[in-house]
Amino acid sequence: MSDQQLEQLEALLAKVQKNRRQDEHREQRAGAGAAQAAIAAPAPTMSAASSRHSEPPSTSVRRPAADQRRPGNATAEKPFNPPIPREEPAAAPAARREPAAAPRREPAAPAAATAASHRGQPQRQSQAPAAPEPIVPRVIEPDPPRATNRPIAQLVSKHVTAVDATFGAMLKRSLSLRPH
Amino acid sequence: MTDAQFDPGGFFQFDLAHGRVRTRGGARVLVLAENVLAPLIVTAVQSGDLTAIRTLGSQLGSIVAQSLPAPANSLPPQVVISYAGSVMSLYGWGSLRLEQWGGALVLVVDGLPPLDEDNLAVAALLGGIFSTLCSAEVACVPLARTTKYIVVDPRIAETVWGWSKSGDNLATIASKLSTAEAS
Numbered sequence: 001m002s003d004q005q006l007e008q009l010e011a012l013l014a015k016v017q018k019n020r021r022q023d024e025h026r027e028q029r030a031g032a033g034a035a036q037a038a039i040a041a042p043a044p045t046m047s048a049a050s051s052r053h054s055e056p057p058s059t060s061v062r063r064p065a066a067d068q069r070r071p072g073n074a075t076a077e078k079p080f081n082p083p084i085p086r087e088e089p090a091a092a093p094a095a096r097r098e099p100a101a102a103p104r105r106e107p108a109a110p111a112a113a114t115a116a117s118h119r120g121q122p123q124r125q126s127q128a129p130a131a132p133e134p135i136v137p138r139v140i141e142p143d144p145p146r147a148t149n150r151p152i153a154q155l156v157s158k159h160v161t162a163v164d165a166t167f168g169a170m171l172k173r174s175l176s177l178r179p180h
Numbered sequence: 181m182t183d184a185q186f187d188p189g190g191f192f193q194f195d196l197a198h199g200r201v202r203t204r205g206g207a208r209v210l211v212l213a214e215n216v217l218a219p220l221i222v223t224a225v226q227s228g229d230l231t232a233i234r235t236l237g238s239q240l241g242s243i244v245a246q247s248l249p250a251p252a253n254s255l256p257p258q259v260v261i262s263y264a265g266s267v268m269s270l271y272g273w274g275s276l277r278l279e280q281w282g283g284a285l286v287l288v289v290d291g292l293p294p295l296d297e298d299n300l301a302v303a304a305l306l307g308g309i310f311s312t313l314c315s316a317e318v319a320c321v322p323l324a325r326t327t328k329y330i331v332v333d334p335r336i337a338e339t340v341w342g343w344s345k346s347g348d349n350l351a352t353i354a355s356k357l358s359t360a361e362a363s
Contacts (some may be wrong), residue, residue: 167260169252171314174285175333177357 186247186266206245208219214272214293221301228280230304245313252313264309266319272304285331288318298322303329323350332357 190241192209193202201209245252245266252260257278265276274291287306291294295301299322306320306329318336320329324344330353332340 164256165256165342167257168251168314170257170280170285171253171310171316171318171331173283173359175318176331176333176359178285178336178341178359179356180358 186244186263186296188270191270205246207239209271209284210321211224216343218293218295225298225300230300233304237305238312240264240267240271240273240314241309244309251281257300259315264313268309273302279328281330281350282357283359284354284357286350287329287331289327289329292327298324299327299329307334309318324352330354332356 193204194200195202199206201211203209221233224232241264244260247263247267248255248260260279261276266274268276268289269275272290277288277290279286279288282332287310289296289302289306292302303320303322310318310320310331317334319332319334321332321337321340321344322329324347328350330340330350331343339356340353
C-alpha cells in the first residue's frame with residue numbers, strides 16, 4: 001500500500017469514528033430526552049387536569065414545552081446540549097414546543113397533552129368561522145334643515161341698549177341717532 | 181308705573197237732531213268709509229302734500245296729551261303708548277305697539293285698511309301725533325313691506341327712507357345708526 005492510500009484509509013477511519021461518536025451522542029441524548037419526558041410526564045397531566053378548573057386549554061398545552069426548556073428540570077441533559085443544535089437546526093424550534101423523541105418512548109404523557117390540546121382546538125375552530133363577519137357601515141344622515149324666512153343671525157345694534165325710564169328719554173335717544 | 185288708563189267712555193257725542201258728531205274736546209268730526217278716504221289719501225300722496233293728514237295727527241296727539249296724567253316725556257313708555265294707541269283705535273287708525281331696536285324707537289301699526297302703497301299717510305299721521313305729544317319734531321319713516329315706522333330726526337328721514345326703499349330690513353337700518361356720542 002502506498003502512503004497516499006494509507007492516508008486515505010486513516011481519514012476514512014477518522015470519519016467513521018467521528019460518525020460513530022455522533023451516533024453515540026444521539027443515542028445518549030435520546031435516552032436523556034426519555035428521562036426528561038419521564039420527569040416531565042406528570043406535569044402535563046397535572047396542568048391538563050388543573051386547566052379544566054381554572055385555566056384555558058391553550059395555556060395548559062404550552063406549559064409542558066416551557067417546562068422542558070427550563071434547565072432545572074432536565075439536569076441530566078446538560079452535557080449533551082452543546083453538540084446537538086448544529087446537527088439539526090431545523091428541528092430545534094419544533095423540539096422546543098413538541099419534543100419529537102418523547103412520544104415514542106412515553107406515549108402516556110403526550111396522549112394527555114394531545115387530549116388537552118384537542119380540548120382546546122375545537123374552541124379555536126369554532127371561534128374562527130364566527131369572527132370574520134363583514135362590517136356594514138350604518139349611515140345616519142341629519143334631517144334636512146328647516147327653511148326659514150328670517151336670517152339666522154341679525155346684528156341689531158353695535159351698542160348696548162340703554163334702559164330708559166321715561167318715554168321722553170327713549171324718544172330723545174331715538175332722535176339723536178345718526179348714520180355712521 | 182301708573183295705573184292710569186285712557187277712558188274711552190263718552191268720547192264721541194252724536195247730535196242726531198243737528199247731524200253733528202263731536203269729540204270730548206268739542207272738535208267736530210266726520211265719519212267716512214275707508215274706501216272713500218283711501219282715494220283721498222292716495223291723491224294727497226301723489227301731490228306730495230300730506231299736511232292735512234299730519235294735522236289730523238296733531239289733533240290726535242293733543243287729545244292724547246290732554247288725557248295723560250302728566251307730560252308724555254316724563255311718563256313710562258308703556259303709559260304713553262297705551263294712551264296714544266287708545267286714541268288711534270277710537271278714530272279707526274288701527275292698533276299701536278312700540279318696539280325698541282337698539283336705540284331706535286319703532287312704532288308698529290296693525291289692522292289698517294290699505295291706503296297708499298308706501299304707507300306714507302300713516303307715517304304722516306304718526307309724525308303729527310308724536311310731534312305734538314312730545315313737543316319735538318319727529319319723523320316716522322315707514323319701513324318697506326312692513327307695518328313698522330322708525331322714529332328719527334327729520335333731518336335723517338330721507339336717508340333712512342332711502343335705505344328702506346333699497347331693501348334694507350329693520351335690523352340692517354338699526355345697525356347703520358348710532359347715537360352721536362357713540363359715533
